[in-house]
Amino acid sequence: MDLANLNAFIAIAETGSFSGAGERLHLTQPAISKRIAGLEQQLNVRLFDRLGREVSLTEAGRALLPRAYQILNVLDDTRRALTNLTGEVSGRLSLATSHHIGLHRLPPLLRAFTRTYPQVALDIEFLDSEVAYEEILHGRAELAVITLAPDPHALVKAVPVWDDPLDFVAAPEHPLATTANVTLADIAAYPAVFPGGNTFTHHIVSGLCEAQGLKPNIAMSTNYMETIKMMVSIGLAWSVLPRTMLDGQVARIPLPGIQLRRQLGYIVHTERTLSNAAKAFMALLDAQADIAKAAAVH
Structure with missing residues (x-):
């Protein structure tokens, strides 16, 4: 054939x-x-x-x-198995990642990798985490650095690297940001901007609301965290953002007893022979995970 x-x-x-x-x-x-x-x-x-x-x-x-x-x-x-016999870290590495992780987490690692392994041609594709997950399952990407699925597929190996706390946020002048003792029911009554319904982050927040018999008033939807932050900052809606993105443009809405978080990390197909380049990048990610764990302890 x-x-x-x-x-x-x-x-x-x-x-x-x-x-x-x-x-x-x-x-x-x-x-x-x-x-x-x-x-x-x-x-x-x-x-x-x-x-x-x-x-x-x-x-x-x-x-x-x-x-x-x-x-x-x-x-x-x-081809990868035969190439790996040389022990060289070279060739092409197909890497899928989400826009948020690619912008906020990966640059230092990519810089270190390209300096250490200049013979590797990086093929980076920016995708929604859920799409990147499918790329791994179908063999179109060798390695993906994404928001990890709560229940990974049996053929996917998922390794956490970063713990990513999520906070409810609104514009500083929004009623939710200027009112004391806000509850989840109070928040759900206002318009929200969420990531798409197929995203892992959407499921995390929706699951929390559903557990309390609430349904968020989702007025807008976009999968770009930077766009969500902009919409929140101008007062259009509330949302949930990674804590690492919070600054003076948005105000955190504290909810006692509620702490949302997601895991960011990498995934590979369990039945795929990994190239030396993929193994080298995974080693960098594993080292980053160790640094993150040590920082959390202290």
């Missing part, structure tokens, strides 16, 4: 179009069509239904997709 044809098949399945696959693989649309025709001829099945501009997987295409991922992952795994 031709690997170039398989890559074209996966690209169409993921982008939903032949033109999108061509852009991803830097090929013309006729070249993509030729590869799919070759694959369909080899397998003697039709893989896509083409209805006007719409492209969808046939039953055979849906059956092939997970096997195509598996074939390419095994090949990549074999």
Whole structure:
């Protein structure tokens, strides 16, 4: 089975179009069509239904997709295992991370890594933590540094690095910030701006409210913490932000007896052979986790 044809098949399945696959693989649309025709001829099945501009997987295409991922992952795994025998830390490291962690946690580690291992080509993709999680599961990223899922998948190894306390916040002049003895019920009555409903942070806050029979009044939604902070600072809504982001622009709303926190860390696929580059970056993250634990003790 031709690997170039398989890559074209996966690209169409993921982008939903032949033109999108061509852009991803830097090929013309006729070249993509030729590869799919070759694959369909080899397998003697039709893989896509083409209805006007719409492209969808046939039953055979849906059956092939997970096997195509598996074939390419095994090949990549074999290449990494052979490359690792040299002991060199080089090659390409595909790293997925959230915007918040990439901006606020990773820069010192990335700086140290690139200085220590200049032969490694870093391929960094900024994604929502939940999307990065799927990238690891499907083998499209080797390592992800994200907000950890409360219940990780059985095929995912999750390692905490940073404990990330979360605080309820509002603009300094907001009634919630200027009133004493505010309760969760008081907060829930005002408009809120939350991360998207599919995010781990959203589930943490919603779960707390639901446990007390409350439903947040979510007026706006965005997955960018910096945007949430801006919306809070101008008085549009309250929200929950990592404590590390608090400054004079927003005011913390203390709730006695309530402390929210999430774990930030890295994940890898348990059945994937890790490159020497990934192992070296994980060692930096493990060292950072030890520093964070020591600081918490003192």
